[in-house]
Amino acid sequence: xxxxxxxxxxxTGSFSIQTLQIAAPQGDEVLVQIKAAGICHTDWDSQSWxxxxxMGHEGxxxxxxxxxxxxNLQVGxxxxxxxxxxxxxxxxxxxxxxxxxxxxxxxxxGNKASGGHATLASTLLEGQPIERAFSLGTMxxxxxVREAACVKITVEIxxxxxxxxxxxxxxxxxxxxxxxxxxTGSSVVVLGTGGVGLNVIQGARIAGAAKIIAVDINPLxxxxxxxxxxxxxxxxxxxxxxxxxxxxxxxxxTNGRGADYAxxxxxxxxxxxxxxxxxxxAGVACQVSGIEQEISIDMxxxxxxxxxxxxxxxxxxxxxxxxxxxxxxxxxxLILDKMVTKTYALDQLSEAFSDMHAGRxxxxxxxx
Numbered sequence: 001x002x003x004x005x006x007x008x009x010x011x012t013g014s015f016s017i018q019t020l021q022i023a024a025p026q027g028d029e030v031l032v033q034i035k036a037a038g039i040c041h042t043d044w045d046s047q048s049w050x051x052x053x054x055m056g057h058e059g060x061x062x063x064x065x066x067x068x069x070x071x072n073l074q075v076g077x078x079x080x081x082x083x084x085x086x087x088x089x090x091x092x093x094x095x096x097x098x099x100x101x102x103x104x105x106x107x108x109x110g111n112k113a114s115g116g117h118a119t120l121a122s123t124l125l126e127g128q129p130i131e132r133a134f135s136l137g138t139m140x141x142x143x144x145v146r147e148a149a150c151v152k153i154t155v156e157i158x159x160x161x162x163x164x165x166x167x168x169x170x171x172x173x174x175x176x177x178x179x180x181x182x183x184t185g186s187s188v189v190v191l192g193t194g195g196v197g198l199n200v201i202q203g204a205r206i207a208g209a210a211k212i213i214a215v216d217i218n219p220l221x222x223x224x225x226x227x228x229x230x231x232x233x234x235x236x237x238x239x240x241x242x243x244x245x246x247x248x249x250x251x252x253x254t255n256g257r258g259a260d261y262a263x264x265x266x267x268x269x270x271x272x273x274x275x276x277x278x279x280x281x282a283g284v285a286c287q288v289s290g291i292e293q294e295i296s297i298d299m300x301x302x303x304x305x306x307x308x309x310x311x312x313x314x315x316x317x318x319x320x321x322x323x324x325x326x327x328x329x330x331x332x333x334l335i336l337d338k339m340v341t342k343t344y345a346l347d348q349l350s351e352a353f354s355d356m357h358a359g360r361x362x363x364x365x366x367x368x
Contacts, residue, residue, distance in 0.1 A: 001021050001022065001023055001024075002021075002022050002031075002142060003019050003020070003021060003022075004019065004020045004021075004022055004140050004141040004142040004143075005017060005018075005019055005020075005140065005141050005346060006018060006019070006020050006054050006055075006137065006139060006140030006141070006346075007054070007055040007056065007139035007140070007346060007349055008052055008053070008054060008055065008125060008130070009046050009047040009048075009049065009052060009053050009055050009133070010047070010052055011047075011048065011049055011050045011051045011052055011053070012047075012048065012050075013047050013048045014047055015047050015055060015349065017346060017347055017349075018125060018126075020054065020123055020124065020125055020130070020140065020142075021123075021124045021125075022122060022123050022124075022142055022143075022144055023119075023121075023122040023123075023144075024065060024067075024122075025065050025066055025067035025070070025118075025122075025144060026067050026068075026119055026122065027067045027068070027069045027119075028067055028069040028070055028071075028146055028147045028148070029066075029067040029070070029118045029119065029122075029144055029145065029146060029147070030063055030065070030066050030067065030070060030073055030079075030144070030145055030146070030147050030149075030150055031063070031064050031065035031066070031142060031143075031144055032059075032061045032062065032063055032064065032079060032081070032142065032143050032144075032145060032150065033061050033062045033063075033064045033141065033142055033368075034059050034060075034061040034138055034139075034140060034141060034142065034143055034368055035060055035061040035062065035159035035163075035367065035368055036059065036060050036061070036158075036159040036160040036162070036163035036343075036365050036366065036367050036368070037056045037058060037059045037138040037139050037140075037163055037365065037366045037368075038056075038058030038059070038138075038163045038164040038166070038167060038168070038363060038364075038365050038366075039058075039344075039349075039352050039353070039356055039363070039364040039365065039366065040057070040058060040167055040168060040195070041267065041356070042057065042167075043055055043056060043057065043133070043139070043353075044353055044356070044357075046133050051131065052125065052130055052131075053130065053131045053132065053133045053137070054123070054130060054131070054132045054133060054137030054139065054140055054143070055133050055137065055139040056133055056136065056137055056138030056139030056140065056366075057083045057133050057134035057136050057137075057138060057166070057167060058081070058138060058163050058164055058165075058166045058167045058168070059080075059081045059136060059138025059143070059163050059166065060078070060079065060080045060081065060153070060159045060162035060163040060165075060166075061078075061079065061081075061143075061159065061368075062076065062077070062078055062079070063075055063076065063077045063078075063079060063150070064142070066147075067147075069147075070147045071147070072147065072152070073147060073150060073152065077150075077152055077153075078152070078153040078159075078162075079150040079151060079152055079153060080150075080151050080153055080162045080163065080165050080166055080322060081136055081138060081143075081145065081149055081150060081151075081163075081166050082149055082150075082151055082166045082170075082316065082318040082322065083106060083134035083135060083136050083149070083166065083167070083313075084098065084099040084100075084101070084105055084107075084312075084313050084316050084318060085101065085104040085105070085116035085135060085146055085148045085149050085318075086098035086099075086101045086104060086148060086317075086318070087101050087102075087103040087104045087115060087116075087148075089103070090102040090103045092108070096317075097315070098316065098317050098318070099311075099312050099313045099314075099315050099316045099317070100312055101116070103115040103116070104116030104135075104146075104148070106133075106134045106135050107134075107312060107313075108312070116135045116146055116148070116149070117131065117132065117135040117146075118132070118135070118144040118145055118146055119144070122144055123137075123144055132144075132145075135149065136149060138163070139346065139349070139366060141346075141368055148318075151318055151319060151322040151323070153326065154323065154326060155326045155327070155329060155330040156330070157326065157329060157330075157336070158337065158340075159367070160337075160340045160343055160365045160367055161329070161336035161337050161339075161340060162336075163365055164195075164336065164339065164340065164363050164365065165322060165325055165326075165336070166322075167313075168195040168196045168199055168363065169199045169325065169334075169336065169339075170313060170314050170316050170321060170322070170325070171196055171199065171288060171313055171314045171316075172195075172196045172197070172198070172199025172200040172201075172202070172203055172265070172288065172314065173199050173200075173202070173203035173206070173314060173321075173325065173334075174203075174311070174313065174314015174315050174316055174321060175200060175203070175263060175286055175288045175311055175314045175315075176188075176200055176203030176204050176206075176207055176261075176263070176314075177203055177206070177207055177314075178311070178314055178315035178316075178317075178321070179286060179309055179311035179314060179315050180261050180263070180284050180286045180309065182203075182204055182207040182208075182209055182260075182261050183207075183208075183209075183260070184207065184208030184209075184210075185208060185209070185210045186208075186209050186210065186211075186260040186261060187209065187210065187211040187212075187213070187254050187259040187260045187261070188200075188204040188209045188211065188212045188213070188259055188260065188261045188262070188263070189212075189213040189214075189215060189250050189259040189261070189262045189263070189275075189278045189279075190204070190212065190213070190214050190215065190225070190230070190262075190263050190265060191215045191216075191243065191262065191263065191264050191265060191266055191271060191274055191275060191278070192215070192216060192264065192265035192266035192267070192268075192271075192289070193214050193215075193216045193218075193221040193222060193224060193225040193230075193265070194221070194265065194266075194359070194362075195339070195362055195363045196265045196288055196289060197214070197216075197225070197263070197265035197266075197288075198224065198225065198228045198339065198362055199228075200263045200265055200288060201214060201225055201228045201229045201230050202228045202229050202333075202334060202335055204229065204261075205228070205229030206328060206333050206334065209261075210231075211231050211232065211253070211254065211259075212229055212230050212231050212232070213230065213231070213232045213233070213234060213250055213253060213254075213259065214226075214230035214232070214233045214234070215233075215234045215236050215243065215246050215250070215278075216233075216234075216235070216236060217235070217236050217237070217238050218359060219235055220359075221359065222234075222235060224362060227335070227338070228335055232253055234246050234249050234250065234253075241270075242270070242271065242273060242274055242277060243271060243274040243277065243278075244277055246274075246278075247274070247277035247278050250262075250278050254280070257280035257281070258277075258278055258279045258280035258281075258283055259278055259279055259280065259283060260279070260280065260283050260284070261279065261283060261284045261285075261286065262274075262275035262276075262278035262279045262283065262284075262285050262286065263275060263286045263288050264285070264286070264287045264288055264289060264291075265288045265289050266289055267289035267290065267291060268291075269291050269293040269295050270295070272287060272291045272293075272295045272297070273295065273297040273298065273301055275287065275308075276297070276301035276302060276306055276308060277301050279306055281303070281304045281305055281306065282304070282305040282306065282307075283306055283307075284306075284307045284309065285306060285307065285308045285309070286308075286309050286310075286311065287308070287309070287310045288311075290312075338362070339362045339363045340362075340363050340364075340365050341360070341361035341362045341363060341364065342355060342360070342361050342364050342365075343364070343365050343366070343367045344364060344365070344366050344367070345366070345367070346366055346368065348366075349366065352364045352366065
């Protein structure tokens with residue numbers, strides 16, 4: 001049994017730093033000493049999920065112990081963690097949709113400690129089993145996960161940069177490359193230039209898009225967007241309902257038609273239909289930010305032949321996509337180090353959340 005400091009959400013809107021007791025790995029489980037954990041809006045939300053949980057779902061670290069059924073990892077391996085843990089056997093995995101596994105996914109397998117979660121009784125808080133957010137719980141000194149949640153790090157990369165691959169980077173890049181399948185020479189518009197939006201922008205650059213238009217209400221974020229590959233920027237007005245005026249500007253920049261692809265990365269429900277206004281006839285609108293509220297859509301925005309997609313996690317295939325992202329980083333194509341604007345100690349999590357809400361960081365990361 002080892003002891004691990006961790007950020008624990010109480011389920012009713014707050015968190016505290018407490019100490020967990022973690023048992024040795026069983027079966028295909030792996031004990032990871034977390035070296036860095038990314039900070040995301042979902043982590044903030046997780047404080048209010050109605051149950052106590054170990055917070056955090058982006059992370060990287062070192063394998064310190066393995067269960068008897070682990071086949072591809074050894075003690076000492078450096079790993080980046082992934083929360084979309086495929087079983088490879090269910091209907092969706094067989095269809096190639098590992099990111100929406102029906103058995104292991106903390107999103108699509110039901111709101112419970114799913115099949116992807118390490119043994120619940122192996123992690124205790126004050127003697128009681130506690131669940132890990134997204135089956136990971138990376139805001140902790142140690143975490144017990146399934147082997148399938150780990151992807152070996154094979155390139156030279158700081159843990160702080162490796163940690164952020166497992167959510168925002170994969171979501172942004174994958175939405176472009178795996179989901180929308182952006183073509184070389186095409187035009188792309190990105191609504192919202194936070195952490196996910198910046199990764200959509202660099203995904204579009206890597207895919208070879210010729211024109212990448214960033215749209216935001218914050219001029220500082222638009223400056224940042226250019227560093228990641230935006231060729232053009234549109235400063236939007238907060239009062240522009242549905243970004244319809246910004247859409248006219250985008251059309252004027254794309255031969256009067258609209259962009260070939262548009263990506264919504266704001267997480268603002270009222271802007272859920274905005275990418276449809278930005279794309280040309282037969283263009284592709286992609287909702288990246290995970291809006292789950294009810295919204296109304298003017299069906300005229302679909303005219304004509306437009307496609308609207310709502311992918312989860314960039315359709316991640318972790319053991320395929322994460323090594324690709326590592327190679328893109330090693331080549332200098334994928335910007336990660338600069339994206340980590342600020343690092344924090346675990347007990348500075350409140351400050352990190354404040355900086356995130358104020359938009360001060362491209363990405364904040366806890367380092368251990």
